[in-house]
Structures are given as C-alpha cells and as structure tokens.
Amino acid sequence: MTNVSVHPAWLPAGAWRPIGSRRVRVDVSGTVRDEIEAACAAHGGELTDAGADLTLRLSETGHDGYAITRAEHGTTVTAATHAGLLHGLFAVVRMGESAFTPGPRVDSAPAFPRRMLDHWDNIDVHPVMGQVERGYAGGSLFWSAGTLRAADLPRIGDYARLLAGVGINAVALNNVNVHATEARLLTDRLPEMVLLAQVFRRYGIRVHLAVTFAAPMLLGGLDTADPLDPAVRAWWAMTLAGVCELIPDFGGVLVKADSEGRPGPFAYGRTHADGANMLAEALAPHGGTVHWRAFVYDHRQDWRDRSTDRARAAHDHFTPLDGAFADNVIVQVKHGPMDFQPREPVSPVLAAMPRTRLALELQATQEYTGQQRHVCYLAPMWSEILAFRPRGDDGPPIAGTVAEMVAVANTGDDPFWTGHPLAQANLYAFGRLAWDPTLAPGEILDEWITLTFEPDDGTREALHAIMDGSWRTYESYTAPLGVGFMVRPGHHYGPDVDGYEYTPWGTYHFADRDGVGVDRTVASGTGFAGLYPYPWDRVFESLTDCPDELLLFMHHVPYTHVLRSGRTVIQHIYDTHFDGVAAVEAMRERWRRLRIAPDVHARVAALLDEQVRSAIEWRDQINTYFFRKSGIGDAHGRMIY
Ligand code: GCW
Structure with a gap:
C-alpha cells in the first residue's frame, strides 16, 4: 500500500475551498480544529477569534447531531459533542458555498445512534479467502500478510476521515469468521487494536472486535466454552476488562456463532441468548455492546429434504428468544432471509422481535452483486428495504423498526479504496442512509458525484445514467x-x-x-x-x-x-x-x-x-x-x- 497513488474520494481538497478561504472561529481543540487549520492553510483563509464567517462551537443541541444557522453576519455550527461538531463540519463541506448564504436553520440528528461498518479482514492471508473475506478491493487496510500495517497508519487515518465524513461512527475491524491468529486480537495481539483504536478515535469512531465463541478454550486453556460455566464467564469478564482498560472507548464484540461451522452455544445445549448475555454481562461495566448475528442456518442440509428451508432458519432460531437478550445486546439481522442476494424479500425477523434491539445488516462489499467488477449502485435496494412496511401502510417502516444499521465494508488497500472507483458510492450511500434513511438514492448519488468529481453538467448526467439504475440492470x-x-x-x-x-x-x-x-x-x-x-x-x-x-x-x-x-x-x-x-x-x-x-x-x-x-x-x-x-x-x- 505504501507508495501507491491514492485516488481521493469524497472530501477532496477542492471541496474545502468555501470554508478554507474564509475567517473561521473554532472554540474547540482536536480534530475539528486540525481540519479547519489544514483547510485554511490550503485555501488562504484564517482562524480568528472575532468577526468570523464561520463559527464552530459546542452547545446543547438536544441530540447527538448538529445545527447550522446561516445568517447575514455569518454561519454557525453547534453540536453537543466533538463528534457532532465534526459531522456538522462535514455537512458544511457538502453544502459548499450555499452554507454561506443566509437560509433556514439546519437541524440534523442521526436516525440511528450507531452507524457501523463490519470489516471481514484477516490478519493472515487465509488459504481460501485471502486477506479479506469477500473483499474486492485488494488487501486489508489494516494488516498485510500477518502484520499490522504500522507504516500505513496515516492512510488508515485518511480512511477514518472518509468514514466520519459520511457519519459512520463504529467499525468492527476483523472477519466474523475468526481464525486462530485473529482470535488473539483479544489477548497478546491486543496492542494492534490499541493502535488502530487511536487512529479511529480521532474521528469519533469506536472500534469493535469480532471474537470466536471458543476463545476460552483456544486462548484461555479451559476445556469448555459453555456460556453458563462460571469459569468461562470469569474468563470473558477478565479478558474483556483487559481490552477495555487499554481501549476505554472499546465498542464491544461481534459474534457469528453456530453458523457455517463457527462454534457457538448449541454445542452445550444453550441458546443464543445464553451466549450473547454472557458477553453482555462482561461488557456492561465498560459500556460495551454485543453484536450477535442472526445468520444461523444448517449448512449441511440434504438437498433431497424438502422440509428444511434455509429462509426460515433465522426466524425459527431467534424469534422464540425475543425479550430474552440483555439491554446491551444487538441482534444483527441480514436484510434478507437468505444471504445478500441481488433480490430478496425483507427478512421477516426484522418485524418479529419487538422486544429486542435489532441491527439491519447490509452488504456493501458486492459479493453477490458483481464483486466490484460490475457497476451496481446499491442505495436503491437499501432504500426499498428501509421503506418497507411489514405491517402494511399503517405500520412503521423497517427504518423505524431497527435500532441500528451495519454494512459489510467494501474497502481495501486498492488505490481507489473500493477497487471499482464507482463502488465508492455504495460506501458513501450507506453512511448517508444510516444518518437519514429517508434520503433519496438519486440525491445521495448526486452529492457523491459532486464531491468526488466536481463535474460539469454533462458528466453529472452521464454518471447518473450509468449508475442510478445499475442495481436493477444487474x-x-x-x-x-x-x-x-x-x-x-x-x-x-x-x-x-x-x-x-x-x-x-x-x-x-x-x-x-x-x-x-x-x-x-x-x-x-x-x-x-x-x-x-x-x-x-x-x-x-x-x-x-x-x-x-x-x-x-x-x-x-x-x-x-x-x-x-x-x-x-x-x-x-x-x-x-x-x-x-x-x-x-x-x-x-x-x-x-x-x-x-x-x-x-x-x-x-x-x-x-x-x-x-x-x-x-x-x-x-x-x-x-x-x-x-x-x-x-x-x-x-x-x-x-
Ligand atoms: O454470504 C456468506 C459469505 C461468507 C460469509 C457469510 C457471513 C463471513 O459467502 O463468506 O462469511 O456470508 O455473512 O457470515
């Protein structure tokens, strides 16, 4: 990855001109200030204490988003937190010059408190899956054949900035299929997580870790991983406390259990709630969350057996457990009942667990939608899912039913970030929809085109013609x-x-x-x-x-x-x-x-x-x-x- 030319994505230098050429007052230190300083240095503006064209300051907004007021005497961005202010700053970048003409106040709060990307990155090159499982953008951003890309932390910082630029605030760094080496990120390889957490923290992004359910045996020398065994519970409590000591804002763990050969609670006659709640109890004192995947089905089915239907599996396994999960457990459900196909009905699980916090899991990596060799702009599919009303027109849409949105990441060490340069639009759209699921796919694409290409009208029109309907074409x-x-x-x-x-x-x-x-x-x-x-x-x-x-x-x-x-x-x-x-x-x-x-x-x-x-x-x-x-x-x- 070192020495490759990196094609800029959204947030290109030119987009900062409207801000960077003005007088800006920033009442906080840290990333927001650093961003403004860099923009002013590039475009001739200056930081000032008075008479500013743009002011950024902390104040109560009543939500974890931001407010932008545009008056004759200047524009002001306020937010209750640093992360909110950062998102407000990126919103000003998106608005361009229009952020500096008087207009109605913008009050923007994210629809979902956590907007998360799951990387399926391995530390080792996996013999079948390579460095990134289902990754179509080169190697991992984080690891190269067994080692952390320590020399590339600045590029990982650029990546964190891009993610924050579309409102993403959580990343799981490693593959949900946790192999032997990656399991050790919990213990002796934890220092790598610590370094990565520092990079992401600057942009208000918390890191999460995919863990194997068998970790107490694999790493702890126990002879069981039974979630009700006191020694197993003690091991998890101690181990996760160790993680949280070094990463105080650790987001939590992500678990794929009893799925496609992964270990899980079924081996001990326990339920998925037993498994998830054990980890939840260990993380609760530290403010961490368990993301427990509902992608559980029998992958050793007999094709002659017509009574088993994989589409039913997540529903059959999980809905009886509604209400049994601890408060800091999120059950993460793939958008369709099968597996990220180009067209599936919305998963019935999303409408069947009212007493459980659910995350909607989308796949930005285009495993089944052209593998980032085909143009396939996925926002129209995602919007349809978010707008689907399982109880008909009088009931809430999926966007109002789930607690969070998660996407499997489509990025890697490719100079264009996503392999196919136009696949960047999918990552962009995921972030924007997770902030505001009512945004129209065409408008999101238009924003992305503007920021990425600074296009003339002909180019804009052509890119829409190529991309708007590309999912249905696929x-x-x-x-x-x-x-x-x-x-x-x-x-x-x-x-x-x-x-x-x-x-x-x-x-x-x-x-x-x-x-x-x-x-x-x-x-x-x-x-x-x-x-x-x-x-x-x-x-x-x-x-x-x-x-x-x-x-x-x-x-x-x-x-x-x-x-x-x-x-x-x-x-x-x-x-x-x-x-x-x-x-x-x-x-x-x-x-x-x-x-x-x-x-x-x-x-x-x-x-x-x-x-x-x-x-x-x-x-x-x-x-x-x-x-x-x-x-x-x-x-x-x-x-x-
Ligand atoms: O679609 C399947 C993929 C697997 C993946 C699995 C999952 C991480 O083919 O590679 O494993 O889904 O979502 O767990």
Whole structure:
C-alpha cells in the first residue's frame, strides 16, 4: 500500500475551498480544529477569534447531531459533542458555498445512534479467502500478510476521515469468521487494536472486535466454552476488562456463532441468548455492546429434504428468544432471509422481535452483486428495504423498526479504496442512509458525484445514467424473479445455474422441465410466507398478488405462468436478459465518451469491458438453460444457444 497513488474520494481538497478561504472561529481543540487549520492553510483563509464567517462551537443541541444557522453576519455550527461538531463540519463541506448564504436553520440528528461498518479482514492471508473475506478491493487496510500495517497508519487515518465524513461512527475491524491468529486480537495481539483504536478515535469512531465463541478454550486453556460455566464467564469478564482498560472507548464484540461451522452455544445445549448475555454481562461495566448475528442456518442440509428451508432458519432460531437478550445486546439481522442476494424479500425477523434491539445488516462489499467488477449502485435496494412496511401502510417502516444499521465494508488497500472507483458510492450511500434513511438514492448519488468529481453538467448526467439504475440492470441479467443463487460456487462470481442445486447449502431453485421456483407458501410449501405479519403474509402467499420480482422466491410456477406484468415467466427471463446486456453496453458507451481523470477513466473502462463480457455470459447461460429445460422458444426469435 505504501507508495501507491491514492485516488481521493469524497472530501477532496477542492471541496474545502468555501470554508478554507474564509475567517473561521473554532472554540474547540482536536480534530475539528486540525481540519479547519489544514483547510485554511490550503485555501488562504484564517482562524480568528472575532468577526468570523464561520463559527464552530459546542452547545446543547438536544441530540447527538448538529445545527447550522446561516445568517447575514455569518454561519454557525453547534453540536453537543466533538463528534457532532465534526459531522456538522462535514455537512458544511457538502453544502459548499450555499452554507454561506443566509437560509433556514439546519437541524440534523442521526436516525440511528450507531452507524457501523463490519470489516471481514484477516490478519493472515487465509488459504481460501485471502486477506479479506469477500473483499474486492485488494488487501486489508489494516494488516498485510500477518502484520499490522504500522507504516500505513496515516492512510488508515485518511480512511477514518472518509468514514466520519459520511457519519459512520463504529467499525468492527476483523472477519466474523475468526481464525486462530485473529482470535488473539483479544489477548497478546491486543496492542494492534490499541493502535488502530487511536487512529479511529480521532474521528469519533469506536472500534469493535469480532471474537470466536471458543476463545476460552483456544486462548484461555479451559476445556469448555459453555456460556453458563462460571469459569468461562470469569474468563470473558477478565479478558474483556483487559481490552477495555487499554481501549476505554472499546465498542464491544461481534459474534457469528453456530453458523457455517463457527462454534457457538448449541454445542452445550444453550441458546443464543445464553451466549450473547454472557458477553453482555462482561461488557456492561465498560459500556460495551454485543453484536450477535442472526445468520444461523444448517449448512449441511440434504438437498433431497424438502422440509428444511434455509429462509426460515433465522426466524425459527431467534424469534422464540425475543425479550430474552440483555439491554446491551444487538441482534444483527441480514436484510434478507437468505444471504445478500441481488433480490430478496425483507427478512421477516426484522418485524418479529419487538422486544429486542435489532441491527439491519447490509452488504456493501458486492459479493453477490458483481464483486466490484460490475457497476451496481446499491442505495436503491437499501432504500426499498428501509421503506418497507411489514405491517402494511399503517405500520412503521423497517427504518423505524431497527435500532441500528451495519454494512459489510467494501474497502481495501486498492488505490481507489473500493477497487471499482464507482463502488465508492455504495460506501458513501450507506453512511448517508444510516444518518437519514429517508434520503433519496438519486440525491445521495448526486452529492457523491459532486464531491468526488466536481463535474460539469454533462458528466453529472452521464454518471447518473450509468449508475442510478445499475442495481436493477444487474438484477435483470442474473438470477430471475428473486430466485437467487445461480452463481458459481465458492467464489460466487459469474453464472452457474445448477452450481448450488445439489449441494448442502440450502440454496435451490428447483427448475425442471415444467417450471421453476421455491414453494414457500403455507398452503403447499415451506410455510415461509406465513412468517410475515398481515398483509404481507397474504400478499406473498398469493400467486396473483406476489410482486413479480419475488415470484420465484415464494412460488414454484410453470414457465407459462403469466406475471403481473402480463408476460410469461419464460418470456420475462429472455427479455430481461437481452435488455440487461443492452443496458450494460449502453453504460460502457456513455463512459467511453466521458472526460474524467485518466486513471479513473481507464480503470472503469476496463471494468466495464469485463461487465459486458460477464453480462453476456449470464444472458447466454440463463437463457440457454431455461430454453433447454422448457423447450419454449423466444417470442422474438433472438439467438439462444
Ligand atoms: O454470504 C456468506 C459469505 C461468507 C460469509 C457469510 C457471513 C463471513 O459467502 O463468506 O462469511 O456470508 O455473512 O457470515
């Protein structure tokens, strides 16, 4: 990572001109003051004690956000905390010159107190997953093949600044699949956490640690990890007290237990509440939190067994425990019931645990959405999830139901931070939505475009044309109608329609010569549709009311079934796959004509070539597969192999 040119992301130097060229008064010391000093040094402004154009000071705001008043005689940012003031300062950067014209007061409070990123970084290079599990942006920002990137702490500082720039205030630094080396971050490798915590602390970000449930055995020499065993409880209490002594603002632990081979409380006949509450008790005196993942399912399923439905698993395991978790436990739920597919219904767990604090877990890293080789702006998907009302129009949206938002990070040591330069928009959008889930995806993208490219109108318009609808375009040329999992097993890139069909992973589409899809109805299927409250239980159960985009998630239908759109399933498959490729070709054409920094232009151009190639691969494999299964030709006579 050292010596590579780093492409700036949002918060570029130019965006500080409106602030840095003025007279600024800052009544606090620390990061806010340092940022202003740097901006003034770069743009000719000055720090002053009187007659300021911009004043930043602490005062009671009544919330943990900021207030900005814009009057004739100057602009004032106030906040109750340093972190709030920092977020207010970044808001002024986003506003640009308009922050200095008189206007209505801005009062901004975050919708969620914690806005968190989960890194899936390993210390060692994992033999299968590499340095970062599902990371598509190079190596880890924090570790390089076994050691902390101590020489790169300044770049990690730049990263912390970018995160704070969009309001993120918590990071889990290591992979939830905790291997032997990473387990030791709790003990003898704790000094690495301490150094990283210092870097993040400057930007108001607390660090969290993913831990293995077997740590008392692995690190503590005990012969059990039973959460009700007094020696185990004492070990955790002592060990976590040790962490908190060195990192007083330690955020807490993140746990993936009894999932995909990870150890957990089931081995001792205990519940997930027993496991989480043990850690919660150890962290409570220090103000720490337990993030306990609900991603628990049987990954050794028999594909012949039609009674087990992976989509039900988190609901079946966790909803009976509603109300049993300690106050400082957050149950972290993936947005969909399966696994970060491009299209899934909102997880029914999010509506079924009213007495538990839940976090909505999104995946910024594009494991199943093009792996940062395809343009896929995810904010429209995330907005749909946040706006979904499980109890119908009269009930609250998901944004009003969950306590927190978390995303799996998409960054690494790549000079563009996210591998695909346009994937930065996903990280940006996550932060903005976690601050204000009502922001429109197009507006967020517009902010990101402005800050990142300082574009002319043509460039802005072209970037919107390429990115606004890119998630739906991705969906159109991959697995159809919400059926999911037609990716190549293992690395999960590119098509392989039957790749998972006869595996133990519980991810099946059941295509045969007559039809396709998973019957999850109560009437004849796995009963999953019935896990939703009214009206969605009825909507999903009904073949005629179920939204087209989720039809094959909920129902098994003949290829000739007519969708709500009026097209048959088979014709929909053909049409969307031809249209999807055409849309990607148009994206590539728009990009070719753009005038943008040459290094960014070249990187994205090369990736768009790969996206076109890959979309064609998807189109031809999916279309051919379903043509061979169904024997039904394309109504428009296009080429199917
Ligand atoms: O989607 C799956 C990924 C795993 C990941 C797991 C999880 C960290 O393929 O690589 O493991 O989800 O979320 O725990």
